[in-house]
Amino acid sequence: MKTKLKILHLPYSVFGYRVLDKEQLDYLSGLYSVKYTFGRTFTSFVVYPPTILKKMYQQFKNANGITIQSYINSLRDLKLDDYNVIINCMGLGAREVVPDAKVIPIRGQITRISAPWINQVVVDEDTGHYFIIPNIHNCVLGGTHQKNNFCTEIDDNDKEFILNECMELIPGIKHAKLISHWVGLRPGRDKIRLVSEEKDGKFYIHNYGHGGSGFTLFWGCASDVLDIFDNYMKTKN
Numbered sequence: 001m002k003t004k005l006k007i008l009h010l011p012y013s014v015f016g017y018r019v020l021d022k023e024q025l026d027y028l029s030g031l032y033s034v035k036y037t038f039g040r041t042f043t044s045f046v047v048y049p050p051t052i053l054k055k056m057y058q059q060f061k062n063a064n065g066i067t068i069q070s071y072i073n074s075l076r077d078l079k080l081d082d083y084n085v086i087i088n089c090m091g092l093g094a095r096e097v098v099p100d101a102k103v104i105p106i107r108g109q110i111t112r113i114s115a116p117w118i119n120q121v122v123v124d125e126d127t128g129h130y131f132i133i134p135n136i137h138n139c140v141l142g143g144t145h146q147k148n149n150f151c152t153e154i155d156d157n158d159k160e161f162i163l164n165e166c167m168e169l170i171p172g173i174k175h176a177k178l179i180s181h182w183v184g185l186r187p188g189r190d191k192i193r194l195v196s197e198e199k200d201g202k203f204y205i206h207n208y209g210h211g212g213s214g215f216t217l218f219w220g221c222a223s224d225v226l227d228i229f230d231n232y233m234k235t236k237n
Contacts, residue, residue: 016043032170046121047215048135072097075204085232087205087225091187094208106188106211107149109158110142111166113176122169130165138179141166145212147188154181186212194221196228203232 011017020028020039029036060067072079074097080086088094095103118139124130133140144158159181167174189209196205207225210217 010040010042014042014044016041018042032172034169034171044121046133046135048137049215051136052215074099076200080202083202085203085205085229087207087229089207091208091210091214092185094187094193094206098206100189100193100208102189102193103209104148104188105150106186107144107146107151107183108142108186108212109144109155109162109181109183110140111159111162111181112138112140112179113173114179115139115173115176117172118170124165124169130162130169132166132169132173139173139176141173150185152183152185154183186210186214192217192221194224196232205229 018041020036020041024041025036025039028039070079075086075088088098090097092103092105094100115134115138118132118134121134122132129143129145131140131142133142141162143162144155163173187208188211192209193206196203198204205225205228207221210221
């Protein structure tokens with residue numbers, strides 16, 4: 001277990017931040033049958049992605065939004081000819097379509113279990129990769145962070161590694177019911193690309209490269225995109 005804490009900017013950006021004192025550490029140690037020596041906590045909320053995506057998609061349709069599913073191979077694709085403003089949120093697809101060689105896949109494998117007694121998110125701060133995140137439907141254990149790995153198959157070694165690492169955080173998960181394993185490719189980049197440019201008579205707003213933090217950053221990034229779009233429209237009017 002940790003013996004010292006890194007200095008972060010969390011105290012200034014989250015609600016209810018505090019370093020855990022001995023009484024709180026003893027309580028959590030007893031609750032999860034493990035010896036915690038250092039830690040910090042803050043209050044936030046967990047969003048179950050399918051639920052919020054369904055809700056926001058319905059809001060989009062209610063506002064007369066139209067979705068078209070199609071394959072494009074570049075930002076100059078003929079399918080985009082009828083559009084003057086293009087907001088590029090292609091994630092990993094930006095690697096080929098923009099193209100942007102800085103975009104790389106970061107393979108993430110996770111495990112889902114049923115553990116209704118866990119109601120706190122626990123993260124291993126030493127690595128930043130291992131976490132236990134409960135939600136309304138299940139509990140997510142993660143995960144891998146493998147750069148430039150395009151494999152979307154379940155890896156047995158990763159399954160064992162994730163379970164073992166997460167049992168170090170909360171040993172009781174060994175009694176939990178296994179639901180499933182899952183693999184996805186995060187759209188990694190050295191930093192998020194959120195910029196605009198005018199090219200070939202079109203106005204592009206690029207918003208990609210969020211890695212594994214898409215659901216953490218999407219609201220703020222979308223607000224920035226909207227500001228860029230509004231400012232551009234003002235210049236045209």
